[in-house]
Amino acid sequence: MSSEDRAERTPQNARETSSTLADAFEEPAFVPYLAAGDPTFDASLEYVEALARGGADVIELGLPFSEPIAEGPTIQQAVVRSLAGGMTPERFFEFVEALDIDVPLACMTYYNLIYQYGDEPVRSFVERAAAVGIEGLVVPDLPAEEADPLRAACDEFGLDLVFIVAPTTAGERLDHIMERVSGYVYVQARLGVTGARESLSDHTGATLSRLEGYDVPKAVGFGISTGEHAASVVEAGADGVIVGSALVDIVAEGHEDDAPTAEIAAELESLARELKTGAIEGGQRRPRPERT
Amino acid sequence: MSSEDRAERTPQNARETSSTLADAFEEPAFVPYLAAGDPTFDASLEYVEALARGGADVIELGLPFSEPIAEGPTIQQAVVRSLAGGMTPERFFEFVEALDIDVPLACMTYYNLIYQYGDEPVRSFVERAAAVGIEGLVVPDLPAEEADPLRAACDEFGLDLVFIVAPTTAGERLDHIMERVSGYVYVQARLGVTGARESLSDHTGATLSRLEGYDVPKAVGFGISTGEHAASVVEAGADGVIVGSALVDIVAEGHEDDAPTAEIAAELESLARELKTGAIEGGQRRPRPERT
């Protein structure tokens, strides 16, 4: 997608209008994550496009920060590779502009990069993100308590602001978050940091049930690495699955083995397809809820 | 000298009778020191006999102690060699018995060896020393204040007990020492530990003048290494000179160079003669005092 499509969008309150991100969850959605520029700008473009071909409904594109406190080893290494390749916020926006896909994008990054960008803390970043066509932001080190300035900027420029809900999130805090979230809510399947796992956490069901009353798509992430994972998460009530480390693993291994970019892209597309198919199957296994 | 000569001597108070050691100072005396058994029992016998031939009037024979706190590096090393060669108090007495000389002997050793020997602390040692023909004791770590038991044992067995007078010794302490000394008084020429020196200390004159009123031969030691040293010390009023490190140096160097025992013995005899000659010359340089 080229940036011009949305560059003219006027400031508005995204939560009160339709959301491209939320719309992407009409059917059980597959939301992959890759770090932009991992391991190089050009290869990474191909990888992201492969995910789009593989069926991604939304793509979370990581803008790497030097201190990724919420990430496990897999994504930490992706960050290191991307930074070593010269990734900066400005290059990131160029990356988005250079992407030739038709899938809505969320930018996942840490707050300091958003804060530092441009002349006006927070606002400059969001303005530029909106200009290149980014639909929303995911900021792992920004809890709802500190999010008002970013929420305001996102509202101003029509971006969604995705919050994460953890297994430990409950009560007033959950309400507080759900009042501020837009696009989708990122349901953290288990405690800890990102990373692919053999088996799924059983926190997911409990968290999803706490979220039942909220009318925002629920995307479950942390540990999902196979189509069967995806199916069972969606069966348990999720509107979509977020998959990062399992995909980054493919990039990392390919990079290590010096595999051709096309080969790695093909592998990514194949896993993406498996995950998307899994999500769809999961949806078929449960009585589809009425969407209001 | 064989031990039988004096083995039969009965207990007596040496200070009230004639003293063989004191008698040796009739003319300016040369008092050499060697560590018994340095570097071997047999070689050491020859060295001591060479000193006798060279003109020794009294010989201070060291019984080595593992912690020779009053000795400089030269004699420390002699102690190490002698102990490594198996020297013990009993072997020391055998050494004295094996000596074939006609020069009175003083045993120089540390108090712990005297204290530990035999069944009766102090007394057993003195008894045995007397039996092998030793005329007196010099104990560098035994000040007059602690000397009463040894003084009593020496009196009992007719041995002299030599005390050291240092440049720092004066006043009441000097009296205290001079009341207890017999044989000769060891005048320490300078502060510090034993060791040959290029030049002589100028403390000597002052110490000797403090001792003028006392009727005990004064033998000056610490740092004397040449005939000229000996001469000037005697000229300054000493009744004799004590020389250790300069002689031990010859033993040490010979040992290191693997020189034949006879050669080392000859060198010792030669230095002994120089020192004895120096002492005599020193005596001739001054008006000989009347002995009362």
Next chain:
Amino acid sequence: TKFGDYGGQYVPEALMPAIEELTDAYRRYVLNNEDGFMDEFRERLADFGGRPTPLQRADQLSARYDTEVYLKREDLLHGGAHKLNNALGQVLLAKYMGKERIIAETGAGQHGTATAMAAAHLDMPCEIYMGRRDINRQRPNVFRMRLNGAAVTPVDVGRGTLKEAISETMRDWATTVETTHYVIGSIVGPAPFPAMVRDFHAVISEEIESQTAEKLDRSPGSVVACAGGGSNTMGAFAEFLDDDVELYAVEAGGSSLTVDEEAGVAPHSASLSTGEEGVLHGARTKLLQDGHGQIMESHSVSSGLDYAGVGPQLSHLVDEGRVTPVTVDDDDALEAFHRLSQDEGIIPALETAHAFGFLEAALGPDGDGSVEFAEPIVVNVSGRGDKDLEAAIEETEKRDLENAPEMEVFDQ
């Protein structure tokens, strides 16, 4: 939770409930002494830690500078630095909160050793994260932690220093938050840590206040403390914020105050003096960062000052003009290290040496006289230098320092 605009709680959502729980515990136990927490804390600090630490007149420095210089002897605290004040407070708090496990990060190893000691003392399992590079630089402190029964987990990410260790500890905490307390080692991190850690260390300035009153019948004129994260600094300043006392925070000037943006390296750790506002490790504060907001690798001859951030309250106090930030470079810190060792018989930590380097720069024979200190000057001797012996000697050998002692005593 804020100091002006600084501070806050910039952490992953998974940690927020723990931080709320901690905030509640801080209020109840620390601020309101519920269940006698503060009484037990103070008693253990006295009996186990060795408080109060002395306030000592520095006879030789007072003569050298022709002014009254006093030393607050935190180097005498158990473990050899002020760090135990905080570590003991937090481990005890974790016990009151029913936590079953302690984690902490450490750079130079001082906070790690303090935490390991406190955890052993209070019978709590303990795991310390430490950068691989720091592990190999700080062997004695690693030994001490292991001897105290703590697990020491190497962090191999990045340069393997404090910054990476903090990030890694936060990751552990995000996983184990329900049973585990993270003992942050300075007045950094998300609220309530900066305030809570300050309160545990405030005993330093409370004692300075009562000791100057008792000995000199007055308050200190100036308080000088080195500042990395800033815990000894705020501990020494806390009671004087509203008083007429000059407060100097001495940062590590490293080898130079310039930066290498390309390499992402700042050859110093002067966040207060040169840093820009940003968000790191849970708080908004002054940071060493590049133009994009990536955190710089900081540097100091003293690994305890070697951190790209600083406590948010200090950032605020500097902006307000209440605290004066100054810098002392590696060379001057080493000279001050030797000066205190030789003149006062106290071998300071290299961190601490920076505080004395500032005195010398201002008041010494070659000083610029730029600062007129109010008397008496109290310098916080935040830690002892035993941990730094090898580093200090190695760094001294690289330089031509006027007062460096010869070290040629060993064989070959």
Next chain:
Amino acid sequence: TKFGDYGGQYVPEALMPAIEELTDAYRRYVLNNEDGFMDEFRERLADFGGRPTPLQRADQLSARYDTEVYLKREDLLHGGAHKLNNALGQVLLAKYMGKERIIAETGAGQHGTATAMAAAHLDMPCEIYMGRRDINRQRPNVFRMRLNGAAVTPVDVGRGTLKEAISETMRDWATTVETTHYVIGSIVGPAPFPAMVRDFHAVISEEIESQTAEKLDRSPGSVVACAGGGSNTMGAFAEFLDDDVELYAVEAGGSSLTVDEEAGVAPHSASLSTGEEGVLHGARTKLLQDGHGQIMESHSVSSGLDYAGVGPQLSHLVDEGRVTPVTVDDDDALEAFHRLSQDEGIIPALETAHAFGFLEAALGPDGDGSVEFAEPIVVNVSGRGDKDLEAAIEETEKRDLENAPEMEVFDQ
């Protein structure tokens, strides 16, 4: 000058005037507080040294042994051991006496570092004699002395350990006695040293007495201290000699209590338990010696206990039945080292660990129950273990100790 038959002044004549001068100074300044000497000493001990040191309840050990165990925290004194009490006292006394230079011997380096600190603090030139072997075993302490500005002179005679260093220092003193004071490091040597050093350390037991009175409203039941030369021992016992308090002196049992007469080696340092009366380094006392009176090379895993002699007053008190000597071998001392580190968060000196090894042997799960201690038990934590880290780890690796921590954290 005697304790029964023990003690005395067995030194070269050249030293006697200095010893008389010292005896006079001891009487005037120490015993009679002339010119306010003792006031200044106590004040400097407090401000520079960090006195009083705490008396801390050992929670975990008290539980383990089902008895009340308290720790006298001399490890918190400046320098990390009780040694400063004496070093500061003597250096200050030398100043009052008008001496211009300080010399001292050191074995493990603790007395040397304490003396170097005190000399720096009081601006006195200082030279420390140390065996070559000890210099290479105790690098950190050598660094510390040099950093404090002291000269460190290697002693190459013999095995190059404490015994030789003492002899060599006595030689220096015999040369420089008019301007120099020899700071003997324990309650050994010629009178007045044993009494004077005891008096400087007696502050330990004075504090124990007032602290048990204040905390527990009673006296200690038993006092336990390790004994090498015995200065921390007599310091901890001094005030209780006439009271109903059990006193245990724990000596180094080394690898075995047997001796190798041929080699002149005793693989232990248990002079009180196994030694014979003799004269060494100026005093009559119990010694490790062979049948001829030659001094044995002693041995202990703790170099601070590794001495063939012991204070004459302790010899006397043992003969009188007032002090009970016991031994703890290297293995048990190491286990106790790890136990205190892990259970109480205090890494003790290896010397100190012996005292805790005795508790375990008597009261532990595998203890023989042979001793019925009067409660509460006060153990003197004579020093901290930072100086012993390398040695403790090396010695631990040689053995199969139940409670040894894994040390596999480092690279390669």
